[in-house]
Amino acid sequence: GENVEQHPSTLSVQEGDSAVIKCTYSDSASNYFPWYKQELGKRPQLIIDIRSNVGEKKDQRIAVTLNKTAKHFSLHITETQPEDSAVYFCAASRGTYKYIFGTGTRLKVLA
Amino acid sequence: DTAVSQTPKYLVTQMGNDKSIKCEQNLGHDTMYWYKQDSKKFLKIMFSYNNKELIINETVPNRFSPKSPDKAHLNLHINSLELGDSAVYFCASSQSRESYEQYFGPGTRLTVT
Numbered sequence: 392g393e394n395v396e397q398h399p400s401t402l403s404v405q406e407g408d409s410a411v412i413k414c415t416y417s418d419s420a421s422n423y424f425p426w427y428k429q430e431l432g433k434r435p436q437l438i439i440d441i442r443s444n445v446g447e448k449k450d451q452r453i454a455v456t457l458n459k460t461a462k463h464f465s466l467h468i469t470e471t472q473p474e475d476s477a478v479y480f481c482a483a484s485r486g487t488y489k490y491i492f493g494t495g496t497r498l499k500v501l502a
Numbered sequence: 503d504t505a506v507s508q509t510p511k512y513l514v515t516q517m518g519n520d521k522s523i524k525c526e527q528n529l530g531h532d533t534m535y536w537y538k539q540d541s542k543k544f545l546k547i548m549f550s551y552n553n554k555e556l557i558i559n560e561t562v563p564n565r566f567s568p569k570s571p572d573k574a575h576l577n578l579h580i581n582s583l584e585l586g587d588s589a590v591y592f593c594a595s596s597q598s599r600e601s602y603e604q605y606f607g608p609g610t611r612l613t614v615t
Contacts, residue, residue, distance in 0.1 A: 423602045434592065434606040435545070478543055484602060488533050489558055492545040 397493030
């Protein structure tokens with residue numbers, strides 16, 4: 392069935408370093424890939440998304456890359472700051488209403 | 503000014519009880535969702551309604567019944583609560599035709615004792 396694998400499950404980086412989180416999806420018909428950030432005790436919030444007709448998208452310190460052939464997409468955070476510490480979720484959707492979420496990555500940015 | 507709101511924020515109840523969680527969105531969206539987030543933080547879709555019509559119904563026990571009285575509201579009723587129902591339940595909404603982005607509510611932490 393539909394599945395999204397996300398790695399790593401936890402990631403610790405020094406402040407100012409980069410962080411990369413990777414996801415692999417199984418449904419080749421997926422065409423929309425959002426990334427959500429969830430701070431402790433808060434709701435998930437969209438931070439960036441990419442559609443299948445684009446290979447890369449950037450928004451200030453965050454970027455997402457998509458490799459449709461390999462069914463991989465990745466989140467890149469540069470110049471990490473303590474406020475980037477949170478759980479990050481990737482998701483894949485085939486353009487319907489249904490998201491399949493990854494299992495989440497707990498990012499800790501060490502000051 | 504809250505976009506997606508849920509009540510209650512916390513719910514503590516005993517096994518066997520019946521409880522409801524309410525969700526309202528003021529974004530004018532036509533699609534609403536219920537997700538369950540377990541203790542390992544895994545987010546799983548349960549139900550989705552589009553214009554009051556059920557469009558996603560995942561493998562969820564029959565004890566869970568969603569109801570959408572109108573496009574702006576989606577409630578979740580749970581019968582005969584079990585220990586394993588303890589989780590955070592998130593409501594979300596999206597505007598199906600213009601954007602795939604889903605906006606989440608603040609969540610309801612349900613604890614079954």
